[in-house]
Amino acid sequence: MASKTVLELKHVNKVYPNGVKGLDDINFTVHEGEFVAVVGLSGAGKSTLFNSINRMIDVTDGQVLVDGTDITKVNGKELRRMRRKIGMIFQSFNLVNRTTVQKNVLAGRTGYYPTWKTLLGIYSKEDKQQAVVQLEKVNMVKKLYRRADQLSGGQKQRVAIARTLMQNPTLVLADEPVASLDPKTSKGVMDDLYNLKKHEHITVLVNLHSMELALKYADRIIGLRDGKLVYNKPIAEANEADLRDVYEHGRDN
Numbered sequence: 001m002a003s004k005t006v007l008e009l010k011h012v013n014k015v016y017p018n019g020v021k022g023l024d025d026i027n028f029t030v031h032e033g034e035f036v037a038v039v040g041l042s043g044a045g046k047s048t049l050f051n052s053i054n055r056m057i058d059v060t061d062g063q064v065l066v067d068g069t070d071i072t073k074v075n076g077k078e079l080r081r082m083r084r085k086i087g088m089i090f091q092s093f094n095l096v097n098r099t100t101v102q103k104n105v106l107a108g109r110t111g112y113y114p115t116w117k118t119l120l121g122i123y124s125k126e127d128k129q130q131a132v133v134q135l136e137k138v139n140m141v142k143k144l145y146r147r148a149d150q151l152s153g154g155q156k157q158r159v160a161i162a163r164t165l166m167q168n169p170t171l172v173l174a175d176e177p178v179a180s181l182d183p184k185t186s187k188g189v190m191d192d193l194y195n196l197k198k199h200e201h202i203t204v205l206v207n208l209h210s211m212e213l214a215l216k217y218a219d220r221i222i223g224l225r226d227g228k229l230v231y232n233k234p235i236a237e238a239n240e241a242d243l244r245d246v247y248e249h250g251r252d253n
């Protein structure tokens with residue numbers, strides 16, 4: 001039986017006000033539990049793609065279907081509800097440095113509370129227990145009351161993964177999650193990201209600079225060049241010559 005479609009892009013274009021085509025007629029589908037690496041040169045459109053999927057930017061035209069609903073068409077409460085399903089992991093971790101690991105992880109529940117409660121830091125006992133459960137998954141529960149700025153880069157990224165799990169997402173977008181980390185730490189963080197797929201059946205899209213990591217972890221590789229989708233193959237069919245082509249002849253940035 002074919003697995004459920006979690007993400008589908010249909011004829012998506014993004015033209016920036018300066019006329020640059022960030023995305024040029026993008027079409028692809030991602031199924032539940034897939035771990036997809038998005039690769040391409042700097043300026044290929046990877047960030048534009050991720051920002052279009054979580055609606056941080058508005059596409060010019062086309063459809064971005066997340067769990068069957070076009071996120072480009074929703075607003076207000078419905079957009080908030082859809083964003084809860086989409087976890088984000090960033091290169092720079094995006095933790096609040098001056099507060100504890102626990103509070104950073106609880107912030108993953110923000111989309112489920114009215115704003116005044118999150119501003120006052122009021123979270124339920126169940127959520128506090130959940131924070132511990134999620135931190136256990138990334139081996140960070142020992143640091144529950146540690147301030148975020150006292151953690152190493154790899155530890156920060158693990159906390160960010162636990163925070164994302166608090167959202168109970170169906171889809172996680174990881175935008176260059178290991179670009180600031182050394183190779184050994186990168187592997188640990190990639191393993192934790194892979195566990196989202198393996199143990200939680202979460203669909204993961206990860207934007208990677210390292211082809212080596214893409215080949216090691218991904219079920220499928222999507223390649224962008226000059227805003228166009230130029231590669232989309234399961235890992236079993238990925239061959240180096242094709243992949244090299246993704247990195248050639250890109251526009252100058």
Ligand SMILES: Nc1ncnc2c1ncn2[C@@H]1O[C@H](COP(=O)(O)OP(=O)(O)OP(=O)(O)O)[C@@H](O)[C@H]1O
Binds near residue numbers: 046047048049
């Ligand atoms: N706000 C913007 N205004 C105008 N052009 C933009 C804007 N953001 C991105 N671009 C352009 O759109 C194209 C795609 O950029 P994008 O940041 O998506 O690429 P990328 O693949 O994520 O690159 P990198 O790996 O360097 O982050 C580039 O030519 C870039 O200069």
